[in-house]
Amino acid sequence: MSPAPSPTAVEAALGARLRAVATALGLPADADPPQQLAALVERVAAGSARDAWLAYTAIAATFPDRNALAAFRRAVELAPSSERVAAALAVSVDDIGRPGRATRGLELVDDPETVLVDVSFSASNDHNTGVQRVVRSFVPHWVASGRPVRLVRWSPFGGAYVDLDDRERARILAWRSGVPTTVADRAAERAERPIVVPWGARVFHPEVLQQAECAAAACLAEYSGAKVGVLGHDTIPVSSADSQPELESERFAKFLDVVKHADFVAGVSRSAADEFAGFATALSAQGLRGPRIVAVPNAVEVPAEARAAVAGEGAGDELPIVLCVGSHEPRKNQEAVLAAAEQLFAEGVRFRMVFVGGGGRQQTASFDAKVARWRTRGMAVESHRRLSDPELWSLYRRARFTVLLSLHEGFGLPVAESVSLGTPVLTSDFGSLAEVAAAGGCVTIDPRSDVQIVDAMRRMLADDELIARLRAEAAAAPERTWAQFADELWQQFTADEQETAK
Amino acid sequence: MPGHDDEAVLRAWSGDVVASYVKRSTPEATGVRRALIMPRWAATVFVRKSREIGFSGALRLARDVAVSRLRAAR
Numbered sequence: 001m002s003p004a005p006s007p008t009a010v011e012a013a014l015g016a017r018l019r020a021v022a023t024a025l026g027l028p029a030d031a032d033p034p035q036q037l038a039a040l041v042e043r044v045a046a047g048s049a050r051d052a053w054l055a056y057t058a059i060a061a062t063f064p065d066r067n068a069l070a071a072f073r074r075a076v077e078l079a080p081s082s083e084r085v086a087a088a089l090a091v092s093v094d095d096i097g098r099p100g101r102a103t104r105g106l107e108l109v110d111d112p113e114t115v116l117v118d119v120s121f122s123a124s125n126d127h128n129t130g131v132q133r134v135v136r137s138f139v140p141h142w143v144a145s146g147r148p149v150r151l152v153r154w155s156p157f158g159g160a161y162v163d164l165d166d167r168e169r170a171r172i173l174a175w176r177s178g179v180p181t182t183v184a185d186r187a188a189e190r191a192e193r194p195i196v197v198p199w200g201a202r203v204f205h206p207e208v209l210q211q212a213e214c215a216a217a218a219c220l221a222e223y224s225g226a227k228v229g230v231l232g233h234d235t236i237p238v239s240s241a242d243s244q245p246e247l248e249s250e251r252f253a254k255f256l257d258v259v260k261h262a263d264f265v266a267g268v269s270r271s272a273a274d275e276f277a278g279f280a281t282a283l284s285a286q287g288l289r290g291p292r293i294v295a296v297p298n299a300v301e302v303p304a305e306a307r308a309a310v311a312g313e314g315a316g317d318e319l320p321i322v323l324c325v326g327s328h329e330p331r332k333n334q335e336a337v338l339a340a341a342e343q344l345f346a347e348g349v350r351f352r353m354v355f356v357g358g359g360g361r362q363q364t365a366s367f368d369a370k371v372a373r374w375r376t377r378g379m380a381v382e383s384h385r386r387l388s389d390p391e392l393w394s395l396y397r398r399a400r401f402t403v404l405l406s407l408h409e410g411f412g413l414p415v416a417e418s419v420s421l422g423t424p425v426l427t428s429d430f431g432s433l434a435e436v437a438a439a440g441g442c443v444t445i446d447p448r449s450d451v452q453i454v455d456a457m458r459r460m461l462a463d464d465e466l467i468a469r470l471r472a473e474a475a476a477a478p479e480r481t482w483a484q485f486a487d488e489l490w491q492q493f494t495a496d497e498q499e500t501a502k
Numbered sequence: 503m504p505g506h507d508d509e510a511v512l513r514a515w516s517g518d519v520v521a522s523y524v525k526r527s528t529p530e531a532t533g534v535r536r537a538l539i540m541p542r543w544a545a546t547v548f549v550r551k552s553r554e555i556g557f558s559g560a561l562r563l564a565r566d567v568a569v570s571r572l573r574a575a576r
Contacts, residue, residue, distance in 0.1 A: 004523050007516035014516075034508035085508055089515040097522025125566065127559055210566070358555075 010102045014059065017106040021058045024108060024199055025051060034085070041084035044076045052076075053223040057197055060092035061104040062159035065215035068095060069223060100157025105194030109201040113148045115229075115493070116161060116196065116203045118217075120153035120210070123168035124189065128175065130413070131233055134268070134298060135206050136175040141486035143173060152196050154213050160195035198226040204493065205258065206231040211247075214254035221261035229264040229493045230291070234410025235275040236331070243331040243408075245360075260288060264493055266296040269432035272410045294492050297435070299485040300416040306393035307421065319352040319380055320400040320461060323423075325392070325414040328359025328367060333405045333447050338370060338381070340453040344461070345379045351461055352380040354395060356387055396421045400467060401460050404433065405447035412436045419477050424470035426456050441474025 237252035267273025280290030429444035551560035
């Protein structure tokens with residue numbers, strides 16, 4: 001724990017923050033802190049919630065949540081004029097009296113064209129699956145193409161945005177897997193930084209926020225005047241909560257409070273957009289309009305080394321490979337695929353069934369036991385929890401077809417990647433999977449029908465003509481790049497401003 | 503115009519801020535934090551996560567979750 005700041009340093013930092021917001025709040029620019037505070041509380045007492053949001057942020061060096069903002073406004077409005085400053089300051093002590101906050105500086109971002117991109121998780125963690133891969137793919141295009149973006153994260157001390165340090169920027173703009181952060185780097189990331197405050201600028205959330213940040217982010221969206229956008233990956237934690245850890249569902253429910261007050265949501269598929277549109281429709285019960293919602297489908301770019309991994313199906317393999325990629329959880333439906341494979345094996349159909357994907361022990365233990373049982377009976381079936389990228393790409397390229405019969409997806413990356421590599425897919429006939437499948441190279445069926453699964457797999461294993469046609473379709477399917485995704489997302493998010501300017 | 507009283511108010515406030523900081527930095531407060539960030543479910547989640555993303559990745563996630571819960575526990 002660092003030594004306590006001196007009262008003088010706390011006062012000096014407050015003075016600096018008040019100077020930073022002086023113009024925005026109409027405070028006397030060259031006055032000392034007592035004079036500025038006197039002007040500030042008069043401004044708050046005049047009644048604008050937006051002004052109160054910025055005033056609290058400047059005093060507390062922390063974005064308020066709804067409760068803090070209401071308490072602040074109440075204290076100022078109800079106090080006698082001579083006691084307003086004391087009342088305003090008293091409310092802030094709980095927030096600013098936390099480690100790492102008392103002497104923070106403040107930078108106001110008041111350019112309406114600037115977008116603060118909240119990349120907190122991807123910037124501060126080495127984890128790299130679904131959402132992080134999307135963030136690390138499109139955000140670099142925004143930066144490289146000169147868009148007015150500013151990458152921010154929630155401060156390690158909480159309560160407000162700060163700029164990224166070099167290490168954190170590298171995690172977003174120059175991601176390299178397998179380069180873990182050292183302990184020393186983590187310590188450096190906790191250095192105190194000035195808070196970055198949107199004031200008329202826009203804010204974009206490409207990630208689901210951590211639960212602790214949701215209340216302040218929702219309050220920012222509701223009161224700060226910032227135009228707030230969200231990238232909607234899916235609503236699985238609440239709409240398919242049975243397959244999610246409870247904490248994930250709780251966190252996502254809190255995140256929906258941010259979505260509720262956002263201006264814009266881009267679903268990563270039409271289905272994802274529809275899910276968020278359903279939530280937005282429900283907001284009329286609260287007298288709220290909800291965000292504008294559009295679909296901006298994810299891109300898929302497989303690296304050149306993936307295409308070059310192996311010549312194609314059957315290279316060196318004794319049996320045709322059927323590949324099923326995805327984390328092990330009930331909605332992914334691997335049990336149904338395994339049951340179909342067992343049925344086909346019993347019929348005498350010979351192929352190599354390969355499952356790839358991690359998962360919790362509760363989900364994987366019984367599945368792995370079944371796989372082991374069938375192996376002892378001579379069935380060529382295997383389940384891999386972790387594979388390197390080259391190993392996975394090689395499997396995609398060598399597979400006769402892949403199977404993803406999930407009951408609920410936000411996008412369906414394994415389907416898109418398989419098609420992109422020219423490998424046919426058996427997938428679900430609804431939702432985002434059907435959207436991706438429409439590009440070609442796929443057979444779609446009802447994933448809840450065991451009979452349809454068995455029939456489709458049998459046909460795809462036996463019918464060389466069908467596989468050849470699907471491969472041709474996959475090869476002809478248009479590729480959507482992350483640059484295209486980034487451009488379209490930017491255009492959609494900023495569309496209302498551009499139309500107003502016309 | 504603000505005068506002597508407002509300056510005194512400001513001094514009192516900065517004193518309160520420092521006192522709040524000190525209070526949150528005591529060994530007792532740290533003990534409370536430990537209790538907050540090490541509930542029983544954490545071990546289960548940690549073991550599962552370490553299987554998925556490796557030990558060091560799970561350690562970082564656990565730390566981030568703990569920090570988030572600490573901030574939420576006002």
